[in-house]
Amino acid sequence: MLESFPYYLSLIVAIVLLIMLANKIKVAYPVLLVIAGLLISFIPGIPTMHIDPELIFLIFLPPLLYEAAWGISWKELWRWRRIITSFAFVVVFLTAMSVAFVANHFIPGFSLVLGFLLGGIVSPPDAVSAGAILKFVKVPKRMSSILEGESLLNDSSSLIIFRFALIAVATGQFVWYEAALSFSWMLIGGVGIGLVIGWIFMKVHQYLPTDTNMDIVLTMVTPYIMYLSAEELHSSGVLAVVSGGLFLSNKRHLFLSSTSRLRGVNVWESLCFILNGLVFMLIGLDLPEITAGLEGVSISSAIGYGVLITVVLIVGRILSAYGAVMITLIARNFITVADTRNPGYKVPFILGWTGMRGVVSLAAALSIPLHLPDGAAFPQRNLILFITFIVILLTLLIQGLTLPYLIRKIQIPNLDETLSEEEVYHTIRIQLAENALIHLKTHYSEQLSNQPVLQQMARKWEQNMAIADNELMAEECKLVYLDILNQQRQWLIQKNNDEKTLDEEIIRKHLRYLDMEEEKLSFL
Template sequence: MLENFPFYLALIFTIVLIIMLAKKIKVAYPVLLVVAGLLISFIPGVPILHIDPELIFILFLPPLLYEAAWAISWKELWRWRRIITSFAFIVVFFTAVSVAFVANHFIPGFSLALGLLLGGIVSPPDAVSAGAILKFVNVPKRMSSILEGESLLNDASSLIIFRFALIAVATGQFIWYEAALSFGWMLIGGVVIGLLVGFIFIKIHKYLPTDANMDIVLTFVAPYIMYIVAEELHSSGVLAVVSGGIFMSNKRHFFLSSASRLRGVNVWESLSFILNGLVFMLIGLDLPEITAGLGNVGIPEAIGYGVLVTFVLILARLLSTYGAVFVTLIARNYITVADATHPGYRVPFILGWTGMRGVVSLAAALSIPVHLEGGIAFPQRNLILFITFIVILLTLLLQGLTLPYLINKIHIPNLDHTPPEDETDHLLRQQLAHQAIQYLRQNYSDQLLNQPFLQQMARKWEDKDLLKDGTVIDEKGKTIYLDILNNQREWLLAKNKTEVTLNEDLVRKHLNFLDLEEEKLSFL
């Protein structure tokens, strides 16, 4: 491990450079990272990495799921709950079954159980890839909400299918009523455990004397506790982290201070950034180990199987997407649905095309045991690993590279008919200012007469409240204000350097104020 430490440092530096390049050329960074990892793996002398599946499941998965759960909107999740749950469970199940039958028919030595095992591995689309692509294009809020919600739940459903298929392959039998009870416990138990652990952590944050640093550390610990407790009790660790994360996210303003919230966002964004970069790079770097274990199956033949499974995945998701729309249009005649309008053919197609696979699929494939009980080699393990890698690579390249072009070409309609974000943002600023002035005058009218600071704030809010549409700060104004802030910063640094007796802690305090002003500028 220590002898490879410089390599790992160079790897992190390379990840940062590749993500910078991805932003420059407007390509989703998971695509470039996987390709880069693949190319690096062919360099002579590069250490062959052995990816421990427990490393991904325990070290990477809980914090990534937790960060996504904190970022998602519960309001949007609840609004689109029917289509999200259908995508996360019904579509994943349909996809897994489709892969099972195709693999059983076309791949020699694949039983239905092995096919379902492969289907459970490759059925969940990757959230990070879709999210990275959607940053470069404008899509309606409903679409991004559906994709975010689906990504939080489909990992759990696919891993549940994977577990049952693994048991069927290992034991040679499948008892449906035992599977149904186990499935129910995984779902219900995972959610309950996540909510319970989240509730305990909320009480710790609220009633113990924590500060911002302690709060951030506790947010690191929480997802691991949720995941480990749930897995130890044989329920879904993924659902535990998701449900606990959403619960705590909705309560964050009741148990976290403003300092904890501000610092926590920055720390979690940095952590998520490096973890996502590492896992996609590791996918590419793991190719030599995967190909070395193919045995009697030729690489061209294995690639063909991977292409076949990829085609089935894309087709099954597209059919499922249009099927979900068709069912919704029928169901609106009998029940209240979130949206009764016909989305046309374009929206379902884009939803169906966002099916890139990623780290969860690779981790599940790697977690297949090498031997069954009795020392017998697990059937087709290496081929499953290779097919999984081909599926990840092809979906990232094919769908990941074409999705931005398709979105821009198709011109997805805004079915919610919402006003532009800048108009809504300006209106909210006016309403907030009006609310502040009204509350101040109603509750602190006496103090307003003799408190200069309150008078100054009132004038500031009145100015905001009276701003007319179109008078918000433009890019030129931002540039000028940023130049002023930089000038103040340079003056402070120069003053600190020339005046030996000046307290540097005070200088740093005012430098932090300038940083906050600059950060606020990005929200104006």
């Protein structure tokens, strides 16, 4: 392990450089990392990478899901709950069923149960891939909300299908009523466990004397405790993390200080940045291990099977997207739906094209045991693993590289907003200043007349209300202010060097204040 440490360290540096390159050439970084991992794996003398599925499920998955749950809007999730749950559960099940029948019919030696096992593995799209791609193009808020919401839930539904199929292969039987009870417990128990543990941690933050560092550490251990607790009770650890994360996200202003919230965001963004980079690099690096276990079938035939399953997944998701729109248009006649307008053919197609697969699929395939309980080799394990790899690679390359072009070419109509995001932001900024002035003059009129500092604050809010939007956003003003801040930094550093007895910590406080002022420029 210690001998390989320089290799792993160089991988992290390579990941950072490759993501920088991806941002430069405007390509989604998961695509570039997988390709780079493939190329590195062919270099002679490179250590063979072995991915332990427990490493993915336990180390990587809980924090990534938890961070995604903190980032999503509960309001948007609830607004689009019907289409999100249909994609996360119904579409995942239909996808797994489609893969099962196709694999059973076209791949020699594949039973229907093995087909469902493969379907459960490859059915969930990867949220990180779609999110990385959508960074470079503008899509309506409703689409990003649906994709984010689906990604939170589809991993749990696909892993449930995978577990039941795995049990059926191992035991040779499938008892439907036992499966129904187990499925219900995984759903209800997972959500319940996540909410209970989330509530406990919220109370810990509220009533124990924590500081900022303790708050951040507690947020980092929370998803692991949720996941492990649910898995120990044979429930869904993924649903526990998602439900608990959503609960705590909506209560964050009740139990976390402003300092903890601000610093926590920085820590979590850095952590998830490197975790996401590592998992996609590992996918490419794992190719030698995957191909080494492929026996009894030629590489060309295995690639053909992978292409076939990929086509089924892409076509099935696009058809499901159009089907979801049709059902919504029919259902609006009987129930209240989030939007009664017809989105046309563009939105469902793009929604269907965002079906890139990722590391959860590979981890599920790797977690298939080598042997059955009776000691026999697990049937078709290596072929399932290879097909999963081909599916991930092709969906990332084909859909990942073409999605930005299609979004720009199709020009999806925005059915929600009549104003731009910047216009809405500055409108609320003016209303916020007006609200502050009213509160100040209503409740603190005496202090306002006696305190110069409060008078200065009131004048600032009045100026915010008076300045037009285009003046607030003037880039020229931002550049001038940025130059002044840099000049102040140089002055502080020079003063610190010249005055030997001056406490440097005082200078650092002023420098931190200038950093915060510069950060505020992105909100002006």
